[in-house]
Amino acid sequence: MGSDKIVQSAGKAGTLSEEDRAFLQDVVERDRAEHRGRVSYMDIMFELEHHYGNSLPGEVLGEVARLVGAPASQLNGFVTFYTMLSTKPRGRHVIRICTSGPCHVTGAPAIVTELKRLLGVELGETTSDGMFSLEASSCLGICGVSPALMIDDDAYGNLTPDDLPRILAAKRAGGAT
Amino acid sequence: MKMFSTQIIVPVDSNSVLQGALEVKHVLEEMIGAYNLASQVSVVETGALGIYDQGVVLAVFPDDVYYGGVKPVDVQEIVTEHLLKGRVVSRLVIDRNLSNRRLVEKETGKSQQKIVLRNAGLIDPQSIDEYIARDGYGALAKALAMQPGEVIQVLTDSKLQGRGGAGFPTGLKWGMVAKEQSDEKYIVCNADEGEPGTFKDRLILEGDPHSIVEAMTIAGYATGAHLGIVYVRGEYFMSIARMQKAIKDATEYGLLGDDVLGTGFKFDIEVYRGGGAYICGEEFALLESIENQRGEPRNKPPFPPQVGLFGKPTVVNNVETFANVPPILLNGSDWFKSFGTPTSAGTKVFSLSGDVVNRGIVEAPFGVTLRELIYDFGGGVKGGKRIGFIQTGGSAGTVLTDKYLDTPLDFASMKTSNVSIGSGVILVASEDVPLLPFLEEVAHFFWHESCGKCTPCREGTLQIKAIMEALVGRTADPDALSRLGRLLNTLSNTSFCGLGQAVPLAFESALRNFPEVFDRALAESHVPEACQEEA
Numbered sequence: 001m002g003s004d005k006i007v008q009s010a011g012k013a014g015t016l017s018e019e020d021r022a023f024l025q026d027v028v029e030r031d032r033a034e035h036r037g038r039v040s041y042m043d044i045m046f047e048l049e050h051h052y053g054n055s056l057p058g059e060v061l062g063e064v065a066r067l068v069g070a071p072a073s074q075l076n077g078f079v080t081f082y083t084m085l086s087t088k089p090r091g092r093h094v095i096r097i098c099t100s101g102p103c104h105v106t107g108a109p110a111i112v113t114e115l116k117r118l119l120g121v122e123l124g125e126t127t128s129d130g131m132f133s134l135e136a137s138s139c140l141g142i143c144g145v146s147p148a149l150m151i152d153d154d155a156y157g158n159l160t161p162d163d164l165p166r167i168l169a170a171k172r173a174g175g176a177t
Numbered sequence: 178m179k180m181f182s183t184q185i186i187v188p189v190d191s192n193s194v195l196q197g198a199l200e201v202k203h204v205l206e207e208m209i210g211a212y213n214l215a216s217q218v219s220v221v222e223t224g225a226l227g228i229y230d231q232g233v234v235l236a237v238f239p240d241d242v243y244y245g246g247v248k249p250v251d252v253q254e255i256v257t258e259h260l261l262k263g264r265v266v267s268r269l270v271i272d273r274n275l276s277n278r279r280l281v282e283k284e285t286g287k288s289q290q291k292i293v294l295r296n297a298g299l300i301d302p303q304s305i306d307e308y309i310a311r312d313g314y315g316a317l318a319k320a321l322a323m324q325p326g327e328v329i330q331v332l333t334d335s336k337l338q339g340r341g342g343a344g345f346p347t348g349l350k351w352g353m354v355a356k357e358q359s360d361e362k363y364i365v366c367n368a369d370e371g372e373p374g375t376f377k378d379r380l381i382l383e384g385d386p387h388s389i390v391e392a393m394t395i396a397g398y399a400t401g402a403h404l405g406i407v408y409v410r411g412e413y414f415m416s417i418a419r420m421q422k423a424i425k426d427a428t429e430y431g432l433l434g435d436d437v438l439g440t441g442f443k444f445d446i447e448v449y450r451g452g453g454a455y456i457c458g459e460e461f462a463l464l465e466s467i468e469n470q471r472g473e474p475r476n477k478p479p480f481p482p483q484v485g486l487f488g489k490p491t492v493v494n495n496v497e498t499f500a501n502v503p504p505i506l507l508n509g510s511d512w513f514k515s516f517g518t519p520t521s522a523g524t525k526v527f528s529l530s531g532d533v534v535n536r537g538i539v540e541a542p543f544g545v546t547l548r549e550l551i552y553d554f555g556g557g558v559k560g561g562k563r564i565g566f567i568q569t570g571g572s573a574g575t576v577l578t579d580k581y582l583d584t585p586l587d588f589a590s591m592k593t594s595n596v597s598i599g600s601g602v603i604l605v606a607s608e609d610v611p612l613l614p615f616l617e618e619v620a621h622f623f624w625h626e627s628c629g630k631c632t633p634c635r636e637g638t639l640q641i642k643a644i645m646e647a648l649v650g651r652t653a654d655p656d657a658l659s660r661l662g663r664l665l666n667t668l669s670n671t672s673f674c675g676l677g678q679a680v681p682l683a684f685e686s687a688l689r690n691f692p693e694v695f696d697r698a699l700a701e702s703h704v705p706e707a708c709q710e711e712a
C-alpha cells in the first residue's frame with residue numbers, strides 16, 4: 001500500500017437527488033415515531049453515516065435541518081462535537097484504536113505503531129485507496145480484553161501486532177460485514 | 178417451562194463473543210441435535226460470567242463444571258464424554274471460583290448474596306420469562322402496592338448511594354424530584370460509561386436488562402414521572418439491542434405502557450444513544466445531548482431534580498445504582514445495610530483490568546481491599562511480576578503504590594486514605610510499565626475529552642499534556658513541576674464542571690506516591706537549545 005496520504009471520500013452524495021430527499025424524510029419520520037414526536041439527532045446521524053459512507057455531507061445536513069426545523073448551524077455544532085460523527089470524508093471502514101489507560105498498559109502503543117506502518121497513514125488519516133480511516137479513540141468499554149479496537153461496528157480484543165494483518169485482510173475482503 | 182436435566186450456560190456478552198462464544202454455541206447446538214440430546218440438554222445464553230482470560234467458557238449444571246478455552250473442535254469431546262458418558266473433560270476444566278458469582282459468597286461467608294449481578298450468568302438476558310422466574314418485576318408489583326413516599330423511604334433507609342462516581346444518596350435524590358410540582362418529570366439512566374477501565378454497566382445491561390427496566394419504572398412511580406430514557410454510549414451495540422428488546426417485551430407483558438400491571442400507572446422507556454464523548458457522562462451534558470445539543474455542562478444549581486431534561490424535574494442515576502433498587506425493595510433496607518461498611522451500604526461492582534491474570538467484573542461488598550480484588554479474584558499480576566502501580570477510580574482517580582493493597586475500599590476511602598473508588602475501576606500495571614508515559618496518556622485523554630467550554634480546563638489540560646510530554650521526552654525545564662502543581666490547583670478550584678475538577682486527582686496522587694519518578698525525569702532533562710532563550 002502506498003503511503004501517500006490522500007484523503008478521499010467514500011461517500012456517494014453529490015447534490016441531493018429526489019431519492020436522497022425521500023430517504024432523509026423517511027429516516028426523520030421513523031425516528032420521530034420512535035421518540036414519541038421528538039427526534040434524536042444522534043440516531044439520525046448514525047443512520048446517515050452508515051448510508052453515506054461514514055461521513056455526513058453538508059447538503060445532507062442542510063436537508064435534515066430543514067426537515068427537523070432547526071438552523072443548519074445548530075446541526076453542524078452538534079455533529080462536530082461528537083467523535084463518532086464526521087463531516088470529513090472517511091474511508092470505507094473506520095478503525096478506532098483505543099489508547100486509554102487499560103489498553104495503554106497492556107500494549108496499545110505497539111498496536112498503534114503497527115497499524116500506522118501497515119496502513120501507511122498517521123492517526124486521523126485515510127488510506128489512499130479509501131479503504132480505511134485510522135482514528136485514536138478513548139476507552140471503548142471492552143477493557144476486559146485489552147488492548148482493543150473497533151472496526152465499524154465490530155470489536156476486536158486481546159490484540160497483538162501479529163493479529164493485525166489478518167484482521168485488516170478479512171475486512172478488506174469482507175467489504176460490508 | 179420445559180425441564181431439562183442438564184443445562185449448559187454460554188456467556189455471550191460482548192467480551193465472550195470477541196473470543197468466539199457464538200461459534201462454540203453454534204457447534205454445541207448442532208452436536209446436541211446430532212446426538213439426540215435435545216430433550217435432555219438445554220443451551221442457555223447468559224451475560225458475563227466475569228471470566229475473560231480463559232477464552233470461551235461453558236458452565237455445565239447441575240454438575241457445576243466450568244470449561245475454559247473451549248474451541249469449536251473441543252465441543253464434540255464435551256458432548257460425547259461429559260454429556261453422554263458423564264466423564265468430565267479434565268483438560269478443559271477451569272477453576273469455577275473465577276466466576277464473579279463466587280466472590281461475594283467468599284467475602285461475606287453468606288452464600289448467594291450477589292445483589293447487582295444476581296442474574297448475570299444465570300439467566301438468558303433476552304428472556305423476560307426467566308427474569309420473572311427469578312423474582313423479576315416482583316419489586317415493581319410490591320412498589321405499586323405501596324405509597325410513592327413509602328418506596329422512597331425504603332430507599333432512603335437503605336442508604337443506597339449513587340454508583341456513577343459521586344455517591345449521592347439515591348433516596349434523597351428521588352425525594353427531591355417527588356416533591357417538585359410539575360406536569361412532566363423524567364427518569365434518566367446514565368449508561369454513557371466512558372471512564373477508562375469501566376465496563377461494568379455494559380455487562381449489567383447486556384446480562385440483565387430487565388433489572389434496569391424494572392428499577393426505572395419503580396423510580397417513575399415513586400417520583401411521579403411517566404417517561405424514562407436510557408442514554409447508552411453509541412459503541413454499546415449489544416447493550417442497546419438488549420435494552421430495546423427488554424423494553425418491547427415488558428411493554429407486551431403490560432409491565433410498561435399506559436396501565437402498568439393494571440394499576441393505571443403509565444410509564445414508558447426510550448433508548449437514546451451517545452456519540453463518543455466522555456463529558457456526556459456528566460449529568461447535565463448528558464441531558465443536553467438528549468436535547469440534541471452539544472454535550473456541554475450547565476450551571477449548577479439548579480440541579481437536575483429541579484430543572485433537568487427539557488427543563489423538568491429529572492432523576493439521573495447510573496446503571497448500577499438502578500440495578501440495586503429491585504433487590505432492596507424485595508428484601509428491605511436492613512438486609513441491604515447488612516453488606517458493606519458503616520459509611521457505604523451494599524456492594525460495588527469493580528472492573529478489573531490491566532496486567533492481572535484474570536480480568537473482568539467482580540461484585541464485592543464495600544470494605545473489600547485491593548489485595549482481595551487483585552490477588553483473590555484477579556489471580557495476581559501476570560507472569561508473577563510485581564505491581565508497578567495501581568490506578569483506582571478511573572482516569573479521574575488515584576495512582577497508587579502497592580502500599581495501599583490493604584486499604585478497605587468504600588465511599589469514605591478517598592477522605593480517609595486518599596484512595597478513590599469512583600466508578601470502580603481497578604487498573605493494575607506491572608513493574609514493567611513506565612509511569613510517566615501512562616500519565617502522558619491520562620493527560621492526553623483529558624485534553625481530548627475536555628468539552629472546551631471553560632478556560633481552566635480547555636487550556637490547563639493542554640498544558641498538563643505538554644508538561645507530561647516534556648517529562649517523558651526528558652526536555653522539561655527546571656520549573657516544570659512547580660508549574661504543574663499550580664496548574665492542578667487552578668483546575669481543581671476554577672473548572673466549571675466535574676471533569677476539570679477531577680483532572681488533578683491522578684497527577685497529585687502520582688506526585689505524592691511516586692515523587693522519585695518525577696524527580697528523576699527532571700534531573701535527566703535537558704532543555705533543547707532552541708528553547709533555552711525563551712526559558
Ligand SMILES: Cc1cc2nc3c(=O)[nH]c(=O)nc-3n(C[C@H](O)[C@H](O)[C@H](O)COP(=O)(O)O)c2cc1C
Nearest residue numbers: 339340341367370371458459460494495498675676
Ligand atoms: C466528566 C464526568 C463523567 C461522568 N461519567 C459518568 C458515567 O459515565 N456514568 C455515570 O453514571 N455517571 C457519570 N458521571 C456522574 C454523573 O454526573 C452523575 O453524578 C451520575 O450519573 C448520577 O448517578 P448516581 O447518583 O446513580 O451515581 C460523570 C461525571 C463527570 C463529571
Ligand code: SF4
Nearest residue numbers: 629630631634674677
Ligand atoms: S471543566 Fe472541562 S469539561 Fe467541564 S465545562 Fe469546563 S471545559 Fe468543559
Ligand code: FES
Nearest residue numbers: 098103139140143
Ligand atoms: S481502555 Fe481500551 S477499551 Fe477501555
Ligand code: FES
Nearest residue numbers: 705707708709711
Ligand atoms: S523545542 Fe520547545 S519551544 Fe522549541
